[in-house]
Amino acid sequence: MSAVNSLSGWVVLVTGAGNGIGRAEAHAFHAEGATVVVTDIDRQAAEVVARELGDRAMAARLDVADGDQWAQVVSETNESHGPVRVLVNNAAIFTPEPNVDGDVDAWRRVLEGNVVGTLHGIRAVVPGMRDAGGGSIVDTISTAGTKGISATTGCHRPIRGASTTSRGGVVVHTGRSSR
Ligand SMILES: NC(=O)c1ccc[n+]([C@@H]2O[C@H](COP(=O)([O-])OP(=O)(O)OC[C@H]3O[C@@H](n4cnc5c(N)ncnc54)[C@H](O)[C@@H]3O)[C@@H](O)[C@H]2O)c1
Numbered sequence: 001m002s003a004v005n006s007l008s009g010w011v012v013l014v015t016g017a018g019n020g021i022g023r024a025e026a027h028a029f030h031a032e033g034a035t036v037v038v039t040d041i042d043r044q045a046a047e048v049v050a051r052e053l054g055d056r057a058m059a060a061r062l063d064v065a066d067g068d069q070w071a072q073v074v075s076e077t078n079e080s081h082g083p084v085r086v087l088v089n090n091a092a093i094f095t096p097e098p099n100v101d102g103d104v105d106a107w108r109r110v111l112e113g114n115v116v117g118t119l120h121g122i123r124a125v126v127p128g129m130r131d132a133g134g135g136s137i138v139d140t141i142s143t144a145g146t147k148g149i150s151a152t153t154g155c156h157r158p159i160r161g162a163s164t165t166s167r168g169g170v171v172v173h174t175g176r177s178s179r
Contacts, residue, residue, distance in 0.1 A: 008033035011077060013084045015064050015121065016091025018045025021140070025088055030056060035081050039073060041091070064091045064117030065109075070124040083128030085135040089118045089170075092140065097162035107162045114166035142167045 012029040016022040018040030030036045030053045038053070039062035040046040050059035058080065060073045077084055093113045097106045118139055129135030142164075 006032050007086075010034045010085045011037065011081045011083065012086040012088065013037040013039060013074070013077065013125070014088040014090055015039050015062060015117075016041075017088075018042050018049055022088070022090040023049050025090060026053065026057075029086070029088075034086070037073070037077050037081075037084070039091075063113075064089070064120060065113040067120045067124075070120045074124040074128065078128060083132045083135075084125040085129060085132060086138070087121055087125045087135070088138045088140070089121050090138075090140045091117065092163070092166070094163045095161070096164075099161065099165075102162060107165075110162035110166050111169070114163065115169040118170050139170050141170050 007029060010033075012026075012034040014022050014026045014029070014036065017026040017036075017038040019042075022040070026036050026038050026049055033056075035056040035058075036050075036053055037058055037060060038046045038050045039060045040049075041061065041063045043059070043061035046059040046061065050057040058077070060076065062069050062073050064070070074084060091113070093110050095106060095110060097103065097110060122137060125135065125137070
């Protein structure tokens with residue numbers, strides 16, 4: 001990003017923006033002039049980051065796995081600031097959760113948040129983007145989504161744990177959505 005205030009008037013929604021990369025992305029978009037919707041499953045963390053940004057920012061609790069919450073947050077954003085023009089699907093649950101010995105319900109929770117959550121986000125914002133004349137969706141993934149990871153398991157061969165499998169799902173899904 002280079003031009004100052006190049007995103008002035010644009011509304012950007014970042015998930016998992018209460019910490020880490022999402023927080024940094026929220027700051028970067030805000031510095032470019034965007035109005036930033038700081039969302040996180042941890043409401044307090046989202047509120048702290050929104051306060052750091054100051055004006056042109058709002059905080060909302062959003063569990064990306066919950067389609068109803070997506071509808072509510074996008075609707076509130078629309079009423080307060082206008083349609084979301086950039087969505088950053090950043091939030092992810094990380095747990096290696098191995099395939100043979102791992103807990104199946106833990107796998108479900110990871111896939112629900114990391115894969116279905118991305119789908120919820122796309123479905124929630126695309127109608128508003130279409131009406132507004134366009135927008136951008138950024139799906140955060142990981143090289144672990146294509147290679148797997150072995151470091152946390154101590155195995156020589158990569159194990160397709162829950163989180164790495166979910167990242168792979170988003171790689172494929174993002175490719176399909178962009179066509
Ligand atoms: N940090 C890395 O080295 C790294 C490497 C590759 C990919 N990534 C990807 O970057 C993204 C951010 O990673 P990070 O390291 O900044 O994470 P982080 O753990 O620092 O922050 C994740 C944030 O997401 C929130 N969150 C967790 N579950 C959520 C849910 N269901 N709904 C909404 N929010 C939820 C957490 O509360 C937290 O604030 C993830 O998609 C991750 O897979 C990170």
